[in-house]
Amino acid sequence: MSPRPDPVLAADEAARALARSLWHNADTAALAFTDPATGAPMIARIGFGLAANGTGLTLVSDLAQHTRALRASARAALLIGEPGPKGDPLNSPRLSVAVAARFAATEDRATLRACWLARHPKARLYADFADFHFVRLDVIEAFLNGGFGRAHRIAAEDLQG
Amino acid sequence: MSPRPDPVLAADEAARALARSLWHNADTAALAFTDPATGAPMIARIGFGLAANGTGLTLVSDLAQHTRALRASARAALLIGEPGPKGDPLNSPRLSVAVAARFAATEDRATLRACWLARHPKARLYADFADFHFVRLDVIEAFLNGGFGRAHRIAAEDLQG
Numbered sequence: 001m002s003p004r005p006d007p008v009l010a011a012d013e014a015a016r017a018l019a020r021s022l023w024h025n026a027d028t029a030a031l032a033f034t035d036p037a038t039g040a041p042m043i044a045r046i047g048f049g050l051a052a053n054g055t056g057l058t059l060v061s062d063l064a065q066h067t068r069a070l071r072a073s074a075r076a077a078l079l080i081g082e083p084g085p086k087g088d089p090l091n092s093p094r095l096s097v098a099v100a101a102r103f104a105a106t107e108d109r110a111t112l113r114a115c116w117l118a119r120h121p122k123a124r125l126y127a128d129f130a131d132f133h134f135v136r137l138d139v140i141e142a143f144l145n146g147g148f149g150r151a152h153r154i155a156a157e158d159l160q161g
Numbered sequence: 162m163s164p165r166p167d168p169v170l171a172a173d174e175a176a177r178a179l180a181r182s183l184w185h186n187a188d189t190a191a192l193a194f195t196d197p198a199t200g201a202p203m204i205a206r207i208g209f210g211l212a213a214n215g216t217g218l219t220l221v222s223d224l225a226q227h228t229r230a231l232r233a234s235a236r237a238a239l240l241i242g243e244p245g246p247k248g249d250p251l252n253s254p255r256l257s258v259a260v261a262a263r264f265a266a267t268e269d270r271a272t273l274r275a276c277w278l279a280r281h282p283k284a285r286l287y288a289d290f291a292d293f294h295f296v297r298l299d300v301i302e303a304f305l306n307g308g309f310g311r312a313h314r315i316a317a318e319d320l321q322g
Binding site: 007008027028030031032033034035038040041042043044045046047063065075076077078079082083088089090094096098122143145 | 168169188189191192193194195196199201202203204205206207208224226236237238239240243244249250251255257259283304306
């Protein structure tokens with residue numbers, strides 16, 4: 001049996017532009033993480049934004065299962081890009097992003113808070129609670145899926161910065 | 162430090178009904194799986210439906226990263242329920258479902274194909290290709306998140322059947 005060709009294409013300019021647009025405009029994402037109790041994958045919806053340097057950013061509560069999970073294991077993944085109201089949802093472009101989660105240091109909080117509230121103004125109601133934490137999501141690698149046969153590998157530097 | 166109370170509530174009748182409605186009406190889901198190359202979580206959007214017995218069902222291609230991953234490790238998770246076009250997406254109800262993936266046997270294919278095409282009629286174009294496979298997604302447990310402070314544990318038998 002001959003090896004199958006890699007079905008994932010290298011990124012071209014159009015793929016990079018679409019990936020950046022998804023990354024820069026999302027305000028929510030699906031987060032895949034490892035459940036520390038079982039070692040199995042688990043998933044949740046999170047609020048999403050960017051830090052000033054273009055890395056992913058989220059604001060999480062100690063009450064959430066994924067907050068405890070990210071403290072135990074920093075590797076996670078984001079799915080970004082919601083299907084539109086019409087058409088085949090599997091033809092709607094989306095970005096799968098392998099990330100490393102990094103809980104923000106106290107001295108970064110004011111800057112990240114400003115970034116976050118610019119996109120999520122209602123978070124003003126709870127962003128300062130002691131059990132809410134900003135978490136940076138540093139991109140490791142990403143895959144843009146634009147529909148059948150349109151999968152492209154996207155480098156971290158093509159999303160961030 | 163006293164232990165925190167479990168923030169996840171037991172399901173009531175309204176939570177079970179909402180969870181069943183999400184499970185029965187979704188035609189797409191985010192799938193969290195383990196990348197066999199790294200052991201880290203990864204994520205993709207998949208088509209979603211139900212088998213006749215109420216277990217989750219998807220149709221996957223050998224070209225997809227998640228197909229190879231589910232063959233290597235069957236534990237996965239689904240996020241079901243898209244945010245609406247208006248309002249805070251984190252107040253929109255969604256279901257996080259821990260599942261075990263099971264590639265369907267050849268003798269089940271005709272039955273699963275009929276279930277799938279009833280919900281995904283356009284899949285008629287590729288459902289019979291040799292590199293497409295039906296995969297059952299058996300529910301292990303589920304969590305309904307209806308927004309802040311409204312997280313409920315949902316038993317497998319409350320979704321399936």
